[in-house]
Amino acid sequence: MKFKQFLGLQGVKASIFMGIFYAIAMLVIFLTGYSAIPGNMDELKVAIVNDDAGESGTQIAGQLAESLPFKIDTNLSNEKALDELGDNKYALVIHIPENFSENAQNGQSAQIDFTVNEATATMVSSSMNSVVTEINNQLSASFSTQVAKGVLLNMNVPEEQATAIADQVENAYVGNYVIMNDVPDGMHNNMLPMFLTMACYVGAMIAAMQLVGAFKQSRGKASKAKLFAYVQGSALIIAVLATVFALLVAFLIADLDTDILLKVAGQQVLLYMAAFNVCAIFTFLIGEAGMILNIPVLLSQTIANGATMPREMMYGYFDVVSHISPMYYSVQSYFAVMFGSTEQSPYLWGLAAVFVGAMLINIIIVTFVHKKVPVNAEAKEKIVSVHAEPIMK
Numbered sequence: 001m002k003f004k005q006f007l008g009l010q011g012v013k014a015s016i017f018m019g020i021f022y023a024i025a026m027l028v029i030f031l032t033g034y035s036a037i038p039g040n041m042d043e044l045k046v047a048i049v050n051d052d053a054g055e056s057g058t059q060i061a062g063q064l065a066e067s068l069p070f071k072i073d074t075n076l077s078n079e080k081a082l083d084e085l086g087d088n089k090y091a092l093v094i095h096i097p098e099n100f101s102e103n104a105q106n107g108q109s110a111q112i113d114f115t116v117n118e119a120t121a122t123m124v125s126s127s128m129n130s131v132v133t134e135i136n137n138q139l140s141a142s143f144s145t146q147v148a149k150g151v152l153l154n155m156n157v158p159e160e161q162a163t164a165i166a167d168q169v170e171n172a173y174v175g176n177y178v179i180m181n182d183v184p185d186g187m188h189n190n191m192l193p194m195f196l197t198m199a200c201y202v203g204a205m206i207a208a209m210q211l212v213g214a215f216k217q218s219r220g221k222a223s224k225a226k227l228f229a230y231v232q233g234s235a236l237i238i239a240v241l242a243t244v245f246a247l248l249v250a251f252l253i254a255d256l257d258t259d260i261l262l263k264v265a266g267q268q269v270l271l272y273m274a275a276f277n278v279c280a281i282f283t284f285l286i287g288e289a290g291m292i293l294n295i296p297v298l299l300s301q302t303i304a305n306g307a308t309m310p311r312e313m314m315y316g317y318f319d320v321v322s323h324i325s326p327m328y329y330s331v332q333s334y335f336a337v338m339f340g341s342t343e344q345s346p347y348l349w350g351l352a353a354v355f356v357g358a359m360l361i362n363i364i365i366v367t368f369v370h371k372k373v374p375v376n377a378e379a380k381e382k383i384v385s386v387h388a389e390p391i392m393k
Helices: 004-009 010-034 055-067 078-086 099-103 121-155 161-173 192-217 225-253 257-302 318-325 326-339 345-368 377-392
Strands: 045-050 071-073 092-096 113-115
Touching: 004 225, 004 318, 010 225, 045 055, 045 078, 055 092, 055 099, 071 345, 078 092, 092 121, 099 345, 113 121, 161 326, 192 225, 192 257, 192 326, 225 257, 225 345, 257 318, 257 326, 345 377
Parallel strands: 045 071, 045 092
Antiparallel strands: 092 113
């Protein structure tokens, strides 16, 4: 049996189709879906509860209602708003207590409560955290000036001089916000390393089932070693084809520099081969039922790939998975090459090690677990059929 004949098998053709299909479908759906962030953030609802009867509370509530880029609701009690927040009907509840103005005028601590429900989408909680930080910074600067001015007036310092001193107090501290390895706006950019990795991995998982099926279907038509080489060669072809279509979609939708194209393409091919061999382990062992084991392995890697949390935050199981996970090394390598977070090479070496290790395991399985089938079995069947034909006539 020649390689060209092997490529013509239904399972191989299906693998090529699924590799391309998953690369396009997953990337188009995920990248276009997440590109709505932050564009559609104004659809989130925020409740502002003002229990203060004084001028300061009313002024701040009005300013926040006008300046915040969300749907604002001011007609709720604090208790009702917190209940609605617990049901994720609001993204943030801002509560101005009843003694707010009084405390501010007396130079005491004037407190505003910002309540966020973290048991919600990660993007919502992180965005609200940023919003609260910005509000607190602005209010802190504003009230430091007012408080300083009030104290100086109580000390009988002339008003003009008190204002000048208060301005000095405000400007004594300047927050310097520095961005390292800036990621372009849009969650589709931030999540691109994970999406590229997942699209590749899922396609490789499906291909592992189909190509190993083609391997078993072809037993007796070629040696185990030759068929195993055919399987790896077919996987490599699919890896290249899927990479072409995946990167076409990624570079059209996401904000990527074309000068990293070759680096990303090379890694995507390496990832496919690593993921394919990892998924093929269970398929070589127990056939199509191996998909049952491959699914939880995939899901575990979506947690352990480092896209949402670092290793330091992972539980022990996910920490272990991250060290043998193609997805972890791929995601971290993509962050490095796309956004310059760190060196790419250590993660590429890790990905290559997973690929080599998984392929060696598959070689051992094919060598010692799969029984040897005579290569001439097909020829014997033809001879039998030729001799049997005249008898039947």
